Amino acid sequence: MHRTPPTTVTSVRLWRWRRNPLRRHSDIVEAWIVLAAWVLAVLGGAVAGWAAAHAVESGLSARRAHVHSASAVLTDAAPRTSPAGSGYDDGRVWATVRWTAPDGSVHTDRAKVLAGAPAGSPVTVWTDGTGRTVHAPDSTGEVMLQTVLTGTLVAQLGGAMVWSGGWLLRTTLVRRRLAEWDAEWRRVGPEWRNLSGGRG
Structure with missing residues (x-):
């Protein structure tokens, strides 16, 4: 007695690729x-x-190529707490800082510093070359x-x-x-x- 081999799942899925009388052009x-x-x-x-x-x-x-770090100092003592409603509190506050650009010009702007830092404290800021402070560029990670x-x-x-x-x-x-x-x-x-x- 001739036995028909069992049909596998793969052959069922690939029936459109095999010749059979039921296959149409649209298949x-x-x-x-x-x-x-x-x-x-x-x-x-x-x-x-x-x-x-x-x-x-x-x-x-x-962006990293167009910003550079500069050594600045606090012009006044930084506030001890962030103003109410200032958003996420990362332990730093806004304060006025002053730095000297490579061309010798003096710039003043606001930057995030540690709360309660006294006047004259050294701060590292990032600038865009126009005398404005910007956010620090992202790290490599x-x-x-x-x-x-x-x-x-x-x-x-x-x-x-x-x-x-x-x-x-x-x-x-x-x-x-x-x-x-x-x-x-x-x-x-x-x-x-x-x-x-x-x-x-």
Whole structure:
């Protein structure tokens, strides 16, 4: 007695890639769409993530190159507490500082310093070259973290967008195929029922 070999899950999933009498042209197109969607989602997501990470890293590096540290001193004693409603309290307060730029010009601005620091205390500030204080640039670890997080997020979003486009296209093909089946059944169904009724 001839026994039919069991059908594996893989062969069932890949039936569109094998020759069989039930396979239609739309099934082949759908299989290629699914394959292309996967490949483009992975590659497109990876490229988009790399581009975004590179842009973030370049932007942060450019900012670091345009700011520099300067040694300043407090012009007055710093307040002992932060004003009410000043936001997150990191233990520092705003105070006026003074420093001398490399060209010999003297600048004065406000910077975050330790609360209660006496006048004349040395403070390191970051400036943008125009006489204004700016936030300290991100550390190497912070830059790497932002770069990795941005690249990962953009890669996932880019891949999801490509996959969604492939899914919409596949859904359109499935609906079209179902409509073709309905039309064919309306044509063949009555004949099949007549044949079945004649046998009865």
